[in-house]
Amino acid sequence: MPDGTIVKMEGTVIGYGRALTRPLDLTVRRGDFWGIVGPNGSGKTTLVKTILGLVRPVGGLVGFPSGPPRFGYMPQRHLLNPDYPLNALDVVVMGRTNRFPLGRGPSGDDRRRVREEIERVDMAALADRPFASLSGGQQQRILLARALASDPDVLVLDEPTTGMDLPGEADILSFLQGLHARTGLTILMIGHHIGKVIRVADHLCLINKDTDIFEAGPAQEMLQAEALSKAYGRGIEVNRHGEDVWVHVQQEVE
């Protein structure tokens, strides 16, 4: 794998049995931090689920040139059933279920790794609390710890800051930025607020199945007002001040 390609989509058509998009090309290299952005219902989650192997592509293939990577996936937390009597620790332990031999629970090593990740997301004090009783931000951290506990090659996050207050959102984003800088972990992060995603991602994928937009590349190249406006179906301005980039969504005019 000379160029470090970890995920390669070539002419891949995504959808649930029926094509949602035209054939798409995407190359994710080891150490990339991808932001996958687009409006609600634009096909972001379907794209990610196709990469994860949860949804079969309608056409083409998703390739892994260096062998199937280990994925750590953080879903949208509101999709989880709060009736399960699980504490935060139980939820993180699930991140290592695939390593447990049949009929066995976590080993000492599994428990150590789980504790490490809970401490890393600063949730050690609440590890024994029922998961459903935690705030939205705390639940997001626990789900992040679970995804990291699987020792992933690729961390996949589906709107990790949804429903969080501004400080919580800033904490998660700076945590991810720091994690990426320290470990070089490959990250794919879905977000619909492009202004927040571009603060951390070095690559962007713009997707909107309704306007047939799919563009992917380095973030600085992708931040063009025209492409963003097409993806979101709204006027978008991009202002650059040195290294900083500001994205403004124009008011919709009746």
Next chain:
Amino acid sequence: MTESISFWESWFVWRDAVIVSLIAAAALSYLGVWVVLKRVVYVPLALSQVSSVGVVTAFLVCDLCGHGEHGTGIVGVLLDPSWTSLLFAGLASAWFATARAHSSNATVVAYLLSAAAVLVMGGFIRQDLHDVQSLLFGHAVLVETIQIIYVGSAAFIVLVVHSLFYRRFLSVSYDPDSAGALGIRSLQHDILLYLTLGMMISIATRAIGALPAFGFAIFPALAGLRIGRSMRAAFLVAIMVGVLSAGLGYYLSFVWELPTGASMVGLAGGLYLLSAAISRLGRAK
């Protein structure tokens, strides 16, 4: 006190029925926790009805082929109502697991079609209606000793499968996408989980009746999830409620001369209401 002495004096008459009820209650109460958590509470009811189609089919085919009550030789083995009911319940389990997002529709369709099929096909069976009803829905008052073997074997299979796959069942039930991302095949594990449920419901329905089988799969689990603060606690409370409802319900039905299945289910429902009150009080403090 006279009644209680009579009950114990005639214990040898009730023994098999009580043992079968206790085993079925324990296994179904455990499985019920999954049923409630997966929000598929009508699946046990539909499975029970579908397995009845298997029983009626066996009778009807034997009648049509002129093989008498259950047929003889290889036909007798293939068309044993126990196997056909298990086969039908297994197929329905796999269908419900595969349907997933549409599982509630699948459940209703299966229930209605099965109920209609049993009535229509039942009209063509020459067997005495009472015998067929007894085979279809069992009765918890008296059971054949062989039912201890059937229900006990089914419960043992549930125990083994769930001991081996518990962690994976939990993972795919709670968050199938994350489990799938880890390489755990959600659909296959869901099918296995539903098959254990289908097997237990089918066998328990024929042994103790549809009402107790359905009741044991719902009320004890609801009670366990009301009170239990962990999965383990929820399972333990559910099994305790199920076993208590079966044993005490049977005894009370004898003492007060009530219908046995209804007494067991009524007690399980009462214990659920009690657990809900305890849970509410606990939260209020």
